[in-house]
Each structure stands twice: as structure tokens, then as C-alpha cells.
Amino acid sequence: MEITLRVNGRDHPLRLDPRTTLLDALREHLHLTGSKKGCDQGQCGACTVHVDGRRVLACLTLAAAVQGRPVTTIEGLAQGETLHPMQAAFIKHDAFQCGYCTPGQIMSAVACVREGRASDDDQIREHMSGNLCRCAAYPKIVAAIREAALQSERA
Amino acid sequence: MADDAAGLYGKPSARIDGAAKVTGQARFASDEPVANPAYAYLVTSAIARGRIVRMDLSEARATPGVLDILTHENVGGQARPPVGPDQNPTTTTLESDRIWHGGQIIGVVVADTYEAAREAARRVVVDYAAETPSATFDSPGVQSEPRQAADPEAKDPSKGDAAAAFAAAPVQIDAHYSTPTQHHNPMELFTTTCVWEGPRLVIYEPTQSMYGLKAAVAKQLGLDLANVRTVSRYVGGGFGSKGAPSSRTVWVALAARRLKRPVKLVPTRDQGFTVSTFRAETRHHLKLGATRDGKLTAVSHEGWEVSSRPSSYNVSGVESTARMYASPNIATKVTVVHADRSTPGFMRAPPDTPYMFALESGMDELAYALGMDPIELRRINDTQTDPVDGKPFSSRSLMQCFDQAAARFGWAKRNPAPGSMRDGDWLIGYGCATSTYPSNIGPAAARLSLTADGKATIQLAAHEIGTGAYTTVAIAVADGLGLRVADVAVQLGDSDLPPVPVAGGSNNAASTTHVAAKACEEIRSRIALAAVRAKDGVFAGRDPASLKLRNGALVGSDGNSEPIAKAAGRVGGTIEVHAENVPAGLPPDAAQGLYQGRTQMVRGTGRKDVTAFAFGAHFVEVRVHALTREIRTPRVVSAFAAGTIVNPLTAYSQFMGGAIWGLSSALHEATEIDRRAARYTNTNYADYLIPVNADVPKLDVIFVPEEDTRVNPLGIKGIGEIGIVGMNAAVANAVFHATGRRIRDLPIRIEDLL
Numbered sequence: 032m033e034i035t036l037r038v039n040g041r042d043h044p045l046r047l048d049p050r051t052t053l054l055d056a057l058r059e060h061l062h063l064t065g066s067k068k069g070c071d072q073g074q075c076g077a078c079t080v081h082v083d084g085r086r087v088l089a090c091l092t093l094a095a096a097v098q099g100r101p102v103t104t105i106e107g108l109a110q111g112e113t114l115h116p117m118q119a120a121f122i123k124h125d126a127f128q129c130g131y132c133t134p135g136q137i138m139s140a141v142a143c144v145r146e147g148r149a150s151d152d153d154q155i156r157e158h159m160s161g162n163l164c165r166c167a168a169y170p171k172i173v174a175a176i177r178e179a180a181l182q183s184e185r186a
Numbered sequence: 187m188a189d190d191a192a193g194l195y196g197k198p199s200a201r202i203d204g205a206a207k208v209t210g211q212a213r214f215a216s217d218e219p220v221a222n223p224a225y226a227y228l229v230t231s232a233i234a235r236g237r238i239v240r241m242d243l244s245e246a247r248a249t250p251g252v253l254d255i256l257t258h259e260n261v262g263g264q265a266r267p268p269v270g271p272d273q274n275p276t277t278t279t280l281e282s283d284r285i286w287h288g289g290q291i292i293g294v295v296v297a298d299t300y301e302a303a304r305e306a307a308r309r310v311v312v313d314y315a316a317e318t319p320s321a322t323f324d325s326p327g328v329q330s331e332p333r334q335a336a337d338p339e340a341k342d343p344s345k346g347d348a349a350a351a352f353a354a355a356p357v358q359i360d361a362h363y364s365t366p367t368q369h370h371n372p373m374e375l376f377t378t379t380c381v382w383e384g385p386r387l388v389i390y391e392p393t394q395s396m397y398g399l400k401a402a403v404a405k406q407l408g409l410d411l412a413n414v415r416t417v418s419r420y421v422g423g424g425f426g427s428k429g430a431p432s433s434r435t436v437w438v439a440l441a442a443r444r445l446k447r448p449v450k451l452v453p454t455r456d457q458g459f460t461v462s463t464f465r466a467e468t469r470h471h472l473k474l475g476a477t478r479d480g481k482l483t484a485v486s487h488e489g490w491e492v493s494s495r496p497s498s499y500n501v502s503g504v505e506s507t508a509r510m511y512a513s514p515n516i517a518t519k520v521t522v523v524h525a526d527r528s529t530p531g532f533m534r535a536p537p538d539t540p541y542m543f544a545l546e547s548g549m550d551e552l553a554y555a556l557g558m559d560p561i562e563l564r565r566i567n568d569t570q571t572d573p574v575d576g577k578p579f580s581s582r583s584l585m586q587c588f589d590q591a592a593a594r595f596g597w598a599k600r601n602p603a604p605g606s607m608r609d610g611d612w613l614i615g616y617g618c619a620t621s622t623y624p625s626n627i628g629p630a631a632a633r634l635s636l637t638a639d640g641k642a643t644i645q646l647a648a649h650e651i652g653t654g655a656y657t658t659v660a661i662a663v664a665d666g667l668g669l670r671v672a673d674v675a676v677q678l679g680d681s682d683l684p685p686v687p688v689a690g691g692s693n694n695a696a697s698t699t700h701v702a703a704k705a706c707e708e709i710r711s712r713i714a715l716a717a718v719r720a721k722d723g724v725f726a727g728r729d730p731a732s733l734k735l736r737n738g739a740l741v742g743s744d745g746n747s748e749p750i751a752k753a754a755g756r757v758g759g760t761i762e763v764h765a766e767n768v769p770a771g772l773p774p775d776a777a778q779g780l781y782q783g784r785t786q787m788v789r790g791t792g793r794k795d796v797t798a799f800a801f802g803a804h805f806v807e808v809r810v811h812a813l814t815r816e817i818r819t820p821r822v823v824s825a826f827a828a829g830t831i832v833n834p835l836t837a838y839s840q841f842m843g844g845a846i847w848g849l850s851s852a853l854h855e856a857t858e859i860d861r862r863a864a865r866y867t868n869t870n871y872a873d874y875l876i877p878v879n880a881d882v883p884k885l886d887v888i889f890v891p892e893e894d895t896r897v898n899p900l901g902i903k904g905i906g907e908i909g910i911v912g913m914n915a916a917v918a919n920a921v922f923h924a925t926g927r928r929i930r931d932l933p934i935r936i937e938d939l940l
Contacts, residue, residue, distance in 0.1 A: 048299050048301040048302070050301040051299075051301060055300060055301075058216075058217075059300065062219055063210075064210070064213070064214075064216075064217035065209070065210020065211070066210070067214070067373070067374070067422070068216070068375060068452060069373045069374070069375070069455070069871075070455045070870065070871050071454060071455065072455070072870065074455075074870060074871035074872050075373065075871050077373055104210065105208075105209065105210035106209065106210045106211075108209070109209055114205065114208065114209070118205075118208040118209065119208075121204075121208050122200055122201065122204035122205065122208055123200065125200070125201065125835050125836060125838070125839050127207055127208075127652075128423075128652030128653070128654070128836075128839050128840070128843060129372070129373070129374070129420070129421060129422050129423040129424075129650075129651060129652030130203070130206075130207030130208075130212050130420060130422070130652070131214060131372070131373040131374045131420075131422030131423060132373045132422075133207050133208055134208075134210045137208060153880075155879075156879045156880040156882070157879075157880050159879045160878040160879045160880045160881075161878075162879070163373065163871060163876065163878060164373070164879075165370075165371060165372055165373050165423045165425070165876060166423060166652045166839070166843045167842065167843040167846035167847065167850075167877060167882065168839060168842075168843065169846070169877070169878075169879045169882040170842065170882060170884075170885055171839065171842075172879065173879065
């Protein structure tokens with residue numbers, strides 16, 4: 032089938048098998064490989080992207096289902112060379128090790144703050160528990176989100 | 187080199203690959219762009235033992251988009267059998283019709299799209315001649331043999347007469363423990379992409395052993411080593427699972443050759459449980475004998491480990507447990523139990539995680555039997571010499587770790603009586619345990635260049651598996667050449683670069699920093715020599731050894747200095763060296779083996795001069811709900827003494843991540859086996875429990891300063907694995923303190939406390 036995906040502000044016409052997930056469309060067809068495949072069944076969060084500004088699991092979303100809706104991936108978060116405050120906070124707090132879950136963590140974290148669910152550590156822990164990190168950087172992920180959330184409150 | 191360690195070592199440095207990782211630009215193996223790939227999907231065995239009688243591929247072949255299907259019938263003879271993690275024979279896949287274990291790879295379907303390959307794989311019909319499989323310990327049909335049956339050189343650490351001493355001991359602990367099957371479950375799947383460039387095979391595959399994978403595939407396919415290249419610039423978590431070559435790679439390579447097209451395999455999470463290795467289940471019989479004042483008189487530790495039918499892979503953690511505490515009498519033994527399973531392999535602190543669970547649980551039981559504080563019991567039996575062979579420890583700061591962590595934790599507030607501490611409906615328990623890991627270092631090679639603008643580039647086929655390897659190497663080069671970390675470019679993860687050992691056994695930091703330091707020293711000495719020979723220079727006639735590279739300049743002991751551009755200009759501006767470092771204790775040609783994928787390592791045990799371990803202490807607070815028996819761990823304090831810490835920022839993450847793995851080992855992780863079918867039943871992230879953010883407590887890591895001049899010149903002990911060791915026992919000990927229930931079989935679940 033032919034569809035057009037709107038990703039990071041650009042339209043991409045694509046010919047896809049109708050069964051193609053948004054994750055595979057991004058990775059295999061648009062070569063936007065920042066979104067990661069960790070389980071392909073909605074259990075790990077490594078594929079988290081924003082659709083209509085809300086966090087969704089790209090592996091559980093058919094590409095055809097988001098036609099015409101704005102998709103933001105980790106590649107679309109920074110403004111040119113300037114990192115998003117959440118990205119900068121992740122580096123500062125060493126909120127990752129191998130980095131494989133990190134794009135999903137950051138996309139989820141940005142949405143978590145936007146949803147108003149980052150007011151304290153326990154709330155962050157709860158609402159970030161859909162994003163697994165096998166290196167177990169969790170305490171530092173919480174610290175990074177808390178700092179970025181404070182910055183966004185001030186801004 | 188020890189003098190130079192005063193520079194950048196130990197100063198926190200943000201990861202130089204941090205920006206790549208937070209922007210999605212860090213390229214993991216399956217992110218590498220290849221032209222027009224075909225997609226592979228694995229067909230795996232539904233039975234655990236038997237033979238394939240027939241494979242009906244007609245429906246699969248008829249699936250639109252299918253290009254090729256590989257089975258034992260059409261490619262079985264085209265690859266030599268693989269070897270296991272111990273380099274000995276292991277289970278096979280498409281080489282024959284033989285089924286060794288459930289989930290074994292028996293076919294590879296290749297199609298134009300991932301969707302078509304997946305559909306076709308599900309249409310493959312297999313007729314089996316199934317036999318009754320033996321799943322694990324106690325299953326009918328398993329075969330047991332001492333580890334020496336496969337490795338006659340293996341020695342069980344022993345001393346004196348442990349049986350007699352135990353029988354005579356006034357205080358005795360005699361207990362059995364067990365640990366479950368576990369799977370690493372790195373976030374990144376076990377992907378493989380193969381591309382043929384003429385006669386040369388390029389493999390994009392996450393690996394902890396660039397040269398090991400290269401050599402293994404070359405051998406299996408009969409290729410010249412120069413015709414295999416492995417690329418893995420970032421590895422999405424390894425934990426040992428990507429340390430040994432897996433049997434999948436050659437079939438993807440053959441598929442690509444048959445199709446004359448790149449082929450990309452992304453196995454499912456479920457398939458990863460049998461495509462890669464695992465931590466085998468273990469059993470332990472521990473006997474401790476002690477005097478009434480707490481001195482150990484006998485330590486006896488017998489272990490049993492499961493392996494596959496053809497492999498005797500084992501971890502034999504008695505090498506560590508026999509050396510933990512002073513005892514005049516020591517006896518150990520390890521038995522391998524062969525079952526119809528895939529071959530296990532390295533998983534974070536492979537020997538120490540299960541074996542130290544037994545020893546450190548037993549020490550807590552002994553402390554209770556003696557009516558003694560468990561920290562004091564360890565102090566009484568602490569030793570600065572290896573109890574097995576009498577060599578000195580290179581350094582051992584175990585009690586400093588206990589004392590500092592105990593103070594931070596507030597251990598003094600503990601009432602030792604089980605069940606005595608309570609907060610409303612929550613029973614509170616405090617537990618502690620020793621942590622340890624041997625200090626290993628291997629040979630390594632590197633290419634280093636310095637340009638006159640004061641920028642350096644180092645290249646080596648090291649592995650970034652999350653440990654911060656890019657940054658560790660950059661720190662070593664910046665320190666050695668007197669540059670800023672930001673002035674150093676680091677290239678890793680490509681077998682076209684000089685070799686280093688497998689990223690295993692926590693050797694990475696020690697092995698790579700030493701070769702980086704050696705390469706820097708070669709550059710420094712060339713610059714210094716030119717400077718003292720230059721008649722017009724400020725250093726004319728000086729001793730070249732007295733000149734150092736500091737802050738972008740060549741500096742003399744009298745304070746004279748000259749910018750690096752000028753000093754480097756004398757030797758042509760750009761200086762490039764190829765360095766090989768062979769640690770003391772290895773034969774001079776040890777680096778040569780690296781190029782063939784072989785690693786000789788100087789290990790913490792078995793050295794001629796010293797025994798080298800890092801040590802630590804874990805303290806944990808457990809809360810068990812009085813009514814529901816829910817178990818929480820709100821607070822952890824862990825202290826480690828591991829020699830020189832290269833980068834405290836990333837080291838903290840390593841220790842912390844390890845400690846959380848330890849909590850997980852105590853309370854979460856177990857791969858469940860259907861004992862009749864010998865198949866795993868919880869092969870996904872929802873059913874194989876690992877900690878999520880909300881599971882993780884407040885966690886403090888203490889760095890206990892330690893200078894070790896004997897372990898290696900830079901005093902680096904390695905930190906990637908020690909964090910997990912002993913935490914499972916600390917939790918079990920805390921659960922006993924909270925409830926009076928001694929749980930000797932992991933993981934500890936609510937039902938164990940009802």
C-alpha cells in the first residue's frame with residue numbers, strides 16, 4: 032500500500048506491506064534508526080515515539096494507522112546542534128549506559144513532563160516504568176527527568 | 187606509568203559518546219545502513235530432543251516475497267560445527283537433523299520484507315522423531331560428571347582435611363542452596379546483518395569479541411581471516427550474552443552469499459532465549475566449621491551446574507569462594523549435569539553470582555549460630571593472604587568496605603533478633619554480604635596518532651557495551667599526551683582496527699588503558715628525544731625521560747615548556763604509532779594470539795606473584811509486609827574498593843547497575859522450565875521479571891580509595907561485574923532478619939514467605 036508518513040516535520044511517501052509497524056517503517060524504510068526494537072511486543076518501551084504529541088509504542092502501532100498524523104522521533108527532538116534539555120540532562124546525570132533504551136526513555140521522559148507526571152521522584156518512577164533499562168540506570172534517569180522538569184517549569 | 191595516574195584518572199568525565207546516544211545517532215549493529223537488504227526470520231525447534239524427519243516447505247515457499255529457505259537439507263554441510271564459550275564442541279543447528287534443545291534454530295527463511303519472512307517461517311511444517319527430553323537437575327536421563335572429565339587440568343581448590351575439621355568443629359553450618367536459570371536479556375536483540383563485498387564478508391553483529399567472532403566465522407566457513415570483518419560500534423547491552431560467537435551468524439552469511447544480497451536478521455525476544463546463552467541453574471552444598479569465637483576451621487563448597495549434552499561449560503565459582511576467608515581446611519568440588527538444553531555461557535560475574543550466594547548466605551547463618559555480628563565474623567576471618575595457596579592479595583580492602591558502608595547505612599541501629607524490627611505493618615530486615623570479583627587483564631593493541639594541533643585519535647577494536655569504553659580510552663590518551671579529553675577521538679568496534687580481548691571478566695578498562703598509555707609513551711618519547719637533540723630548543727641536552735606532555739605542551743622538570751605544535755613539528759607534525767601491550771606474566775607473543783581471536787589473560791587467581799581481587803560490601807534494607815508478604819527493598823548502600831577508578835561518573839553507573847542486577851537476582855529473575863517438555867515458558871519481558879524504574883530503591887555507592895601497585899602498573903582492578911556479586915545473599919540475609927525465614931533457593935518470592 033502507498034501511504035505518506037509525516038515524521039519530524041517532513042512528509043515521506045512510502046510503499047509498504049500493510050502489516051508494517053510504525054517502528055519498522057521508521058527503521059527499515061526511512062532509515063531513522065534512533066527508535067529501537069527491544070521486544071516488538073510493547074513490553075520494553077525502546078521504540079517510544081510521539082504521535083500527535085503523545086507517547087506511543089511504535090512497535091504496536093501500524094504505520095498505516097498514523098498516516099497524516101505528526102510523528103516525532105528521537106532524531107527530531109534536538110534543534111539543530113542544540114540538544115533538547117532532556118537530552119542534555121541525560122548526559123549530565125549519566126542516565127544511560129549502553130544507550131539502547133535511551134531514545135525511548137527520552138521520548139517517554141519528555142512526554143512524562145508534558146503530561147504533568149514529573150512532580151516528584153515517585154511519580155516519575157511510576158510513569159517511567161514502561162521503559163525498561165537493563166543496564167539499570169533508573170536512579171539517574173529519575174534525576175535527569177527531575178532536573179529537566181524543573182527547567183521546563185521555569186521556562 | 188604509576189606516576190602518570192595522578193593526572194586525569196579518577197576525575198569524572200561525561201561520556202564522549204553521550205551526544206550520539208541521546209540523539210539516536212549512535213549506530214548499533216542493526217542500525218547500520220546496507221543497500222537493499224533481504225530479511226531473515228528464524229524457524230526454531232518445537233521439541234527439545236530428537237531428530238527432524240521431514241520439513242515441508244511448500245507453503246512457506248509459496249508465500250509472496252520469499253526468496254530462500256535454509257535448512258539442514260540444503261546447507262547442512264556448508265559450515266563446520268560451532269564451538270561453545272569454552273571453545274569446546276557445543277550444540278549444533280542446521281549442520282544436521284539433530285535436535286539438542288527446545289528453540290534450536292532449524293531453518294532460516296529469507297524474503298523481500300520482514301513481514302513476508304515472518305509469515306513464511308510460520309508456514310514451515312516440521313515432522314519430528316521426538317524423544318523424551320531431560321530438562322534439568324533430577325530429570326530422568328541427565329548425566330553427571332566431575333568438571334575434570336572434560337578438563338583434566340581443572341583443579342578444585344583445596345587444603346588440609348576439611349572433612350575431619352568440619353566433623354570436629356564446635357559450630358557447624360551444613361546447608362544446601364540453589365540459583366535458577368537466568369537470561370541476560372540485553373535490550374538489544376541478537377541481530378546479524380551480513381554483506382559480501384566480493385570474497386570478503388562483513389558482519390554487523392553486536393558482539394563483545396570483535397576478533398573472536400571474526401575468527402569463529404572464518405573457521406566455520408573456511409574463509410581466510412583477512413576476508414572477514416566484524417563491525418559493532420555500539421552494543422546494546424551484553425552482560426556476557428554477546429561474548430561467545432553464536433551459531434546463527436554463519437547461516438545469515440550463507441543466505442547472503444546464496445542471494446548475492448545483504449541479509450538482515452532480527453530475531454525475536456523469545457528466540458533470544460535459545461539463540462544466545464544463559465546462566466545455568468546451580469546447586470550448592472556448603473559446610474562451614476568454626477570455633478566458638480568465630481574462627482573458621484573448615485570451608486567445604488560443592489557445586490552442581492547444568493550444561494548441554496555435548497558441552498561441559500561450567501563456571502566453578504569455588505575458585506572465589508575458597509579464597510574469601512582464612513581457613514586451614516578447604517575442600518571444593520564441581521559437577522556438571524548434562525541435560526537437553528542449549529549450552530550456557532557467561533553472564534555477569536558468571537562464577538561469583540551463584541557461588542557467593544551460597545557462601546555469603548552460609549556466613550550469615552554462621553553468624554546467627556555464633557550469636558555474632560555478621561560484620562565481625564567477616565573481620566575475624568579476614569586475611570591478606572590467599573587461603574588456598576598462601577600468596578599475598580595484591581590488595582584487599584574488604585573490611586574498609588564493610589565499615590564505611592555500615593556507617594552510611596546505619597547498621598548500628600539493627601537489633602539482630604529476627605522479626606524484631608517493625609514499622610507498622612512492615613517487617614524490617616537489614617542484611618549484608620561480601621562482594622568480590624577477580625582482577626583480570628589481557629594483552630591489547632592500538633593505533634594512536636597525534637597531530638600538531640594537539641588532537642589525538644586512537645583506534646582499537648574494543649567494545650562499548652555500556653561500560654563507557656569510548657570515554658575510558660579517551661581519558662587514558664588525554665592523560666598520556668597531556669591533552670583535554672575533548673581533544674581525543676576514539677574509534678572502537680571494528681575488526682579492521684587493532685585487537686583487544688573479549689569484553690568479559692571485567693578486563694576491558696585495565697587492558698585498554700594500559701595499551702593506550704603505552705602508545706602515548708611511545709609518542710612522548712619520540713617527541714622528547716627530538717626535543718633534547720634540537721640544538722636550538724629549550725630542552726637541548728636534557729634527559730628525554732624527564733620531559734612530560736602536560737596541558738598541551740612538552741614540559742621539563744625545571745618548568746621550561748614548549749607548545750605541543752612546536753615539539754611535534756620536529757618529528758614531522760603527525761606522529762602515528764602502533765602499540766601492543768603484554769601484561770607481566772604472559773609470554774611475549776601473547777598479543778599475536780589476539781589477531782587469531784585467542785585471548786590469554788592474566789587472571790586474578792593462578793598468578794605467580796599475587797592473588798588479585800576487588801572487594802566490596804553490600805547493605806540492604808528489606809521490608810516484608812506482615813500480611814501480604816510483599817517484599818520491597820527501599821534502601822541499599824554498597825561500598826567497593828577496586829584500585830584505580832578511571833572515570834568515577836561511569837564507574838558509579840557500573841557499580842549501581844551491578845547492585846540492581848543483584849537485587850534482581852535475589853527477587854526477580856528466573857527462567858521457568860516446563861520439566862516435561864524441557865522448554866522455557868516465560869520468554870518475554872512481561873514474564874521474565876527484571877526491575878522497572880518503580881522497583882529500584884534509593885541506592886548509595888561508596889568508592890573506597892585503594893592504591894594497588896601490584897595488580898598492574900595503573901592499579902586498575904575492573905568494576906563491571908563486582909556490583910552484582912553478593913547482593914542476592916545480602917537480600918536473603920535481610921529477609922531472614924525481617925521474618926526469621928531462611929530462603930536458600932532463589933529468587934525469593936512472596937509464596938516463600940507465606
